[in-house]
Amino acid sequence: MGSALAAPLVLSACDIDPPAREVEPQGSTATPEPPEDAAVVAAVVASLARAISVLEAASLSVPTLGQRLEPVGAAHAAHLEVLAGAVPDADLPTPAPPTVAPRILRALNAVRRSETRLLREVRDGCLDASSGDLARVLASIAASTAQHTAALSTEVT
Amino acid sequence: MSTLDALQTVLADEHAALYTYGVLGARTSQTATPALYAALTAGYRRHRARRDQLRILVEAAGAEPAAAAPAYELDGRLLRPPQLQAAALTIEAESAQSLLALVAQSSGDVREWALTEATWSASWQLELGGSAQTWPGAPELD
Numbered sequence: 001m002g003s004a005l006a007a008p009l010v011l012s013a014c015d016i017d018p019p020a021r022e023v024e025p026q027g028s029t030a031t032p033e034p035p036e037d038a039a040v041v042a043a044v045v046a047s048l049a050r051a052i053s054v055l056e057a058a059s060l061s062v063p064t065l066g067q068r069l070e071p072v073g074a075a076h077a078a079h080l081e082v083l084a085g086a087v088p089d090a091d092l093p094t095p096a097p098p099t100v101a102p103r104i105l106r107a108l109n110a111v112r113r114s115e116t117r118l119l120r121e122v123r124d125g126c127l128d129a130s131s132g133d134l135a136r137v138l139a140s141i142a143a144s145t146a147q148h149t150a151a152l153s154t155e156v157t
Numbered sequence: 158m159s160t161l162d163a164l165q166t167v168l169a170d171e172h173a174a175l176y177t178y179g180v181l182g183a184r185t186s187q188t189a190t191p192a193l194y195a196a197l198t199a200g201y202r203r204h205r206a207r208r209d210q211l212r213i214l215v216e217a218a219g220a221e222p223a224a225a226a227p228a229y230e231l232d233g234r235l236l237r238p239p240q241l242q243a244a245a246l247t248i249e250a251e252s253a254q255s256l257l258a259l260v261a262q263s264s265g266d267v268r269e270w271a272l273t274e275a276t277w278s279a280s281w282q283l284e285l286g287g288s289a290q291t292w293p294g295a296p297e298l299d
Contacts, residue, residue, distance in 0.1 A: 071289060072289070074291070075289070075290075075291040078291045078292075079291070082298065123272060126260065126268070126272055127268060127269055127272070132260075132261035132262055132263075133261060135260050135261055135268060136257050136258070136260050136261035136295065137295065137298070139256075139257050139260040139271075139272050139275055139276075139294070140257060140292050140293055140294050140295040140298065142272065142275075142276055143253060143257075143275055143276045143278075143279035143280075143293040143294055144279070144289065144290060144291055144292065144293055146276045146279060146280045147279050147280055147282070147283060147288075147289035147290060147293060148289040150280050150283050150289075151283060151288070151289045154283070
């Protein structure tokens, strides 16, 4: 899963295909800045790890939520798998397990807040990325996060 | 591909999406299937605004916006509500893919706009009977 993009991210830490800055008139010969995306990837990896820890804590506090939260957890695990290869092992975050109240509505609200924060952070990463390929991956992660958050909001509690 | 090329490609896709949404809406009964009618109407309005914004962005880049074709071919004869809903779902899936390509080929305000629109198309798929995915708009990563 994700091998098509994981490889370039691993090999070059996003030294791929930087887009032209802003919309340029035809014939423009502006040279893009060198990409420096390691910090962007590290920040998104940390955000994903934090969001996954919230999902795990919510599932532990309210076991009946486990099945409902499994799809978003699986999606974030896949997102993390694609990006984590670009971060040195020493920099992989291990967030402290958050405390989630053992009540279904409070746990769901904690997850929604966490996912909303993740969406904002991934969007920021997408906009900051020098690499067009990385920006595209982060945009897809943002879209996935928005979908899962919408699904959680519309499902009957 | 340049940012301008990507903008023109998305604009051409939006012309087709807008045409298709129009056909789907015309074949939907507001009385018999009000939720579908509302979803298609909202989709049509969003894509119309998107097309208009793309024209502005292309003109700002000093080019002539890609023109719409007189008509577009639809897959099969779409008449029943599930078929109409599925066709709209396909539009949004393809739009997300097209907009993600623009995200990759742009920066700054254009990228931010493309990201917002791609996220909307992904989320709107849930209103059209779709489900949340791991890699919306980037199916090769699945």
